[in-house]
Amino acid sequence: MAYVVNITLRAGRDLDHLFEAIDAANSDAARKWYLGLRKQLLSLEEFPNRCPVTPEKKTFRHLLYGRGHNVYRVIYRVLERQQVVEVLHVRHGARKRFRATGLG
Numbered sequence: 001m002a003y004v005v006n007i008t009l010r011a012g013r014d015l016d017h018l019f020e021a022i023d024a025a026n027s028d029a030a031r032k033w034y035l036g037l038r039k040q041l042l043s044l045e046e047f048p049n050r051c052p053v054t055p056e057k058k059t060f061r062h063l064l065y066g067r068g069h070n071v072y073r074v075i076y077r078v079l080e081r082q083q084v085v086e087v088l089h090v091r092h093g094a095r096k097r098f099r100a101t102g103l104g
Contacts, residue, residue, distance in 0.1 A: 002045045003078070007087045014090035037065050041074055044085045048078045064093060
């Protein structure tokens with residue numbers, strides 16, 4: 001059974017900021033990369049537990065996307081009863097660990 005992928009307001013803002021930061025509106029390569037990230041994010045509707053748990057909080061998981069210096073982490077949690085994947089945060093992989101307390 002497929003899960004519903006819900007992008008929280010914070011994650012939506014993260015994605016909007018990323019779109020602007022990489023200038024995806026004016027670069028075919030950046031737009032292709034960004035759309036690939038979105039596709040992977042939405043692919044969590046099938047087998048969302050395939051990604052590892054985060055070191056910050058064991059109830060969260062993270063999807064890594066990109067290569068080299070362009071790796072981004074999609075932080076999410078799986079709500080099994082509701083069959084929902086709640087995307088909480090999207091951030092560059094090189095940033096310090098996030099504080100899980102602000103995410104729920």
